[in-house]
Amino acid sequence: MKCSLIHRKIPLKHPFKTALRTVYSVDDLVFKLETDGFVGYGSASPTVAITGDSIEKISDTARYKITPSLSKGVMHQKPSPLPFTGCTSANYLVETALYDLWGKREGKSIASLLGQSYDHLLSDITISMNSAEEMVKDSQQAIENGFSILKIKVGGDLEADMHRLEAICAVLPDTVKLRVDANQGWDAPTAIKIIREYERKGYPIDLIEQPLPAKDLKGMAAVRNAVGLPIMADESIFNSNDVKKVLDLGCADIINIKLAKCGGLTEALHMCSLAEEAGVSCMLGCMMEGPIGILAACQVAASQPIITRIDLDGPMLYERLPGRYATLFKGQDIFIGAAPGLGILDCALEEIGNETLWTVTL
Numbered sequence: 001m002k003c004s005l006i007h008r009k010i011p012l013k014h015p016f017k018t019a020l021r022t023v024y025s026v027d028d029l030v031f032k033l034e035t036d037g038f039v040g041y042g043s044a045s046p047t048v049a050i051t052g053d054s055i056e057k058i059s060d061t062a063r064y065k066i067t068p069s070l071s072k073g074v075m076h077q078k079p080s081p082l083p084f085t086g087c088t089s090a091n092y093l094v095e096t097a098l099y100d101l102w103g104k105r106e107g108k109s110i111a112s113l114l115g116q117s118y119d120h121l122l123s124d125i126t127i128s129m130n131s132a133e134e135m136v137k138d139s140q141q142a143i144e145n146g147f148s149i150l151k152i153k154v155g156g157d158l159e160a161d162m163h164r165l166e167a168i169c170a171v172l173p174d175t176v177k178l179r180v181d182a183n184q185g186w187d188a189p190t191a192i193k194i195i196r197e198y199e200r201k202g203y204p205i206d207l208i209e210q211p212l213p214a215k216d217l218k219g220m221a222a223v224r225n226a227v228g229l230p231i232m233a234d235e236s237i238f239n240s241n242d243v244k245k246v247l248d249l250g251c252a253d254i255i256n257i258k259l260a261k262c263g264g265l266t267e268a269l270h271m272c273s274l275a276e277e278a279g280v281s282c283m284l285g286c287m288m289e290g291p292i293g294i295l296a297a298c299q300v301a302a303s304q305p306i307i308t309r310i311d312l313d314g315p316m317l318y319e320r321l322p323g324r325y326a327t328l329f330k331g332q333d334i335f336i337g338a339a340p341g342l343g344i345l346d347c348a349l350e351e352i353g354n355e356t357l358w359t360v361t362l
């Protein structure tokens, strides 16, 4: 069995800007696991501002804490949970490759092995946090490109965020709705003022995402009680323990699940079952990350009826999607492919500059 970690950079059409960080190009770490004549792939990206995971941390954790625990029989079974490492991105990176191998051995897509519910997903697209004028231009472009759900990044000061929404809503056709993501940028009094004002103006807002700092659960509950729009928890929920805490405290109406936050598909599926029990719907989201991880997220989303919202717009934000996949990304539409595993036809590792960080033979 041979494991390698490859680093490549995927250029973006425009810098991706939130209240937390700006990304100029995606650092894509690709894990390649070769065994029994099959190759499984996984990927993850550094998101230090969100998960604390840097390239070095992901690489070292995968190499020294996870890879040595892999057994030669990895592709003969449904992946079981990997050891806790304190680096969710590394767990996600390796676990995705194990699922890809499992699907390849079974000759089925991961979604179909998990019990497929959807073969089509409808993603929103992110409008980065910029001046109101720039955001209007980007929103118009997205609408021209056929998107009907815009994820508007805010989280600046009250006046600027009011102005952003006012300017965008002035040009919105009736058919378009908004998801507003503050990425932890407000405090409770500011969030309540802004959200109430958005409500008073009757903007077509589907939800407000992570208004407050991740740890301010009391504040999140206070905001949720004070406003009518649904509140979605993103950075406040990494894993199933957080799902229980956030729901018990009444902090959110919707949960944004991301494989990079929770450590991979197994934990994401567990979170979905908890949400289902609690009657709370979920979004399947992504980081600014490479296509392999987003394919894994598509497979989870396609198998879980409790996932009713999709934020898997990474491939739409790249300058060009590297590789060929059975799952097709066509504007806001994602058509889930039926090919085995993740459905990677060619992940084009050679196509753009890349560097092998390490190779280990077990």
Ligand SMILES: C[C@H](N)C(=O)N[C@@H](CCC(=O)O)C(=O)O
Binding pocket: 018, 021, 023, 047, 050, 125, 126, 151, 181, 183, 234, 285, 286, 287, 288, 289, 311, 312, 313, 314
């Ligand atoms: C890319 C996706 N639309 C998104 O906005 N994801 C995150 C931020 C990802 C990042 O900073 O890499 C989110 O906050 O929802």
Ligand SMILES: [Mg+2]
Binding pocket: 181, 183, 209, 210, 234, 235, 256
């Ligand atoms: Mg978010």
